[in-house]
Amino acid sequence: PVLDGLGATAELLRDPDPPRIVMLTTFDLDEAAARAIRQGASGFLLKDADPEFLLAAIRTVHAGSAVIAASATRELFARFGDASRAVPATYGDLTDREREIFALAARGLSNAEIAAREFLSEATVKTHISRILAKLALRDRVQLVVFAFEHGLA
Template sequence: MSAAGTIRVVLVDDQALFRAGIRMLVGSQPDLEIVGEASDGREALSVVRASRPDVVLMDIRMPVMDGLTATAELLRDPDPPRIVMLTTFDLDEAAARAIREGASGFLLKDAEPEFLLAAIRTVHSGSAVIAASATRDLFAHFSAPAQSAPPREYADLTEREREIFALAARGLSNAEIAAREFLSEATVKTHISRILTKLGLRDRVQLVVFAYEHGLA
């Protein structure tokens, strides 16, 4: 049984050597625990539903069932885990699709170990700001700006909220926005929360998607 406060992680990847490395890395942290592993998407469905992890690290390209299909299935479950896609490619259209459909972000497989650990903790805390600059570049390449007017919900944002929206869409953190706009981080967090609520978005990754799909970034 996990200790109180331990973040439960399931790792899904078809490369046993890669899984072994991640298992050792995650296992070295007192607040993280690998509670299951799978080598393909179909096996992942069983493992995740049986172990009820907080976070899933999901490879995109696997045999039997790929990570996109498995992610879509899991996100239809009640109270699904946070899912982070693992990819070999810096600009990966499949990762963009996964984020659009509800994944919490993506990581490159050759990311620094400290970054991967920080990403797990960040996602578990409810945020989806993972490799914000990479996410921004991803959608800049794969999401052509829309020619239509922004949706009605965007018009409901105040002028200040639109300013914060634009900065968040560029990948700036709360601290960076606060410094730039001479605001407290708490105030920026409140603005972001209101923006997400008004636009019907779940998190900041979906905000980036929204911005690029509607030509607002």
């Protein structure tokens, strides 16, 4: 759907089964994009992205993963890292292993990279990631990374 500003984005994200949203913006990371990510957008891209990359990003988000423009990653980490807040009690619900996987995912490692590093199967990593997301009430890996930086866990 075509969204009319962040108000519409916020309204859609309150839905228990909201559509996946890819935020397009002219700037590397403006406040609107940061708010959209906090509120559950699954992707953040610059409007000048190559059409092939944009299509791949849409497919990636549709498949349940998340996408962030590479040029904005450092600023995203800096922005959310500066706003460190107390760690929610739900983080304490994670097992030690889930916390290890959380830390690796927060650093941006893929499931395959985590599996190789921790001597696990990719299916096991996916299971851990799913449980982590559920316990922390996060929608996807983008929100996991934001959560980690907001709370000083990365």
